[in-house]
Amino acid sequence: MTAPAPLAVLDACYRTHVGAGAPYALVDFPDHANVGDSAIWLGELAMLRHITGCGPVYVSTWHDFDADAFRRACPSGTLFLHGGGNLGDIWPHHQHFREHLLATVRDRPVVQLPQSIHFRDPARAGRFAALAAEHPDFTLYVRDARSHAFATARIACPVDLVPDSAIALGAQPRGAAEVALLMLLRSDDERRDHGGAPAAPARVVDWLDDDPDLPAGTGVAAREAQAQARVARGLRLLAQGEVIVTDRLHGHILADLLGIPHVVLDNDYGKIAAYAAAWPAATPVATAATMAEAHVLAERLRDAG
Structure with a gap:
């Protein structure tokens, strides 16, 4: 069944x-x-x-x-x-x-x-x-x-x-990539040491800064507008990459909704691997244990694409 x-x-x-x-x-x-x-x-x-x-x-x-x-x-x-x-x-x-x-x-x-x-x-x-x-x-x-x-x-x-x-957001439209490799990496309390720094020429970003024109307010409509603005910013950020490396769970989930091949590095307590094991992605995804392995797997995904 x-x-x-x-x-x-x-x-x-x-x-x-x-x-x-x-x-x-x-x-x-x-x-x-x-x-x-x-x-x-x-x-x-x-x-x-x-x-x-x-x-x-x-x-x-x-x-x-x-x-x-x-x-x-x-x-x-x-x-x-x-x-x-x-x-x-x-x-x-x-x-x-x-x-x-x-x-x-x-x-x-x-x-x-x-x-x-x-x-x-x-x-x-x-x-x-x-x-x-x-x-x-x-x-x-x-x-x-x-x-x-x-x-x-x-x-x-x-x-x-x-x-x-x-x-529930469903498949998202994806435009032309700007860079071969985008790395969306945590800069907060859940970050894990992956045994090395990202290597050039990857574009390395996080998504913890709001746009200056974020809508204001506290009602339902205002909160929805704020959430929409933040998600639109995240989707634009991810869409820059032909291939993505991320240690954020929603970097993984939104990359899947965008249809972008990606490599997953885990957070400090294994949240992403646990989620991916329960709910496999529809797009090509690989799991890496170290930053060096993530670069190798990202190159393979790009070659396969």
């Missing part, structure tokens, strides 16, 4: 919680320049709009959530928590917000959209596990087998394995 396509798996996940016309809130908007989180948020919005026919009645970041405004706007609908890779102790603001909501929003379904789980200190998982188990209607979605194994062993709530919501 053929396994369902990833997008069908994602669609079924969302339809478990909402239907046509259902009100919902979508919180933990990624109010930062990292393109990957905005790609996830736009994918979440696309899925929810497709199923319900409407946008969220309430959105917030982790730092501007207003419980009274949320309840006025969404007195009974499902509360969706933005997915990504911040379930754990690397990005504590998002985790603290998640735990606060589990402790205080107990009168409706709360759904954690697909996340990768990583606690550098496993003891810190205890508080989250306790809050999840105590919540009357909490569902946790994860996007790789390792996160699924951790959650099913430690967290007493419904858990399911589904792909990252950014795939």
Whole structure:
């Protein structure tokens, strides 16, 4: 029996919680320049709009959530928590917000959209596990087998394995490349030492700086415009390369949506390899352990193309 396509798996996940016309809130908007989180948020919005026919009645970041405004706007609908890779102790603001909501929003379904789980200190998982188990209607979605194994062993709530919501953006148009090799490499807390620096003549970039004309505002329309601007910037950046090397998960996912062959180097806890093992890419992709190997594999991909 053929396994369902990833997008069908994602669609079924969302339809478990909402239907046509259902009100919902979508919180933990990624109010930062990292393109990957905005790609996830736009994918979440696309899925929810497709199923319900409407946008969220309430959105917030982790730092501007207003419980009274949320309840006025969404007195009974499902509360969706933005997915990504911040379930754990690397990005504590998002985790603290998640735990606060589990402790205080107990009168409706709360759904954690697909996340990768990583606690550098496993003891810190205890508080989250306790809050999840105590919540009357909490569902946790994860996007790789390792996160699924951790959650099913430690967290007493419904858990399911589904792909990252950014795939709901679908195939993206790709223009002519500007350089033979583009390297999108992390410059944050998840970066791993890959045993050497990138070699010339690769163009090396990251995507943690917003354009100066980013739209302002905090409402649903403004947040959507901000996410669209960030994803458009990321797609333009990736489209520069004939072949890409990246250690960002959404460098991998968006390169796949663009149809650009690419080489993956992992982040510091193996998030990308774990995701790729669960949800294989449609475009040619190779996995490297070192920077030197990444250059060799990128050359092979370019020759094969």
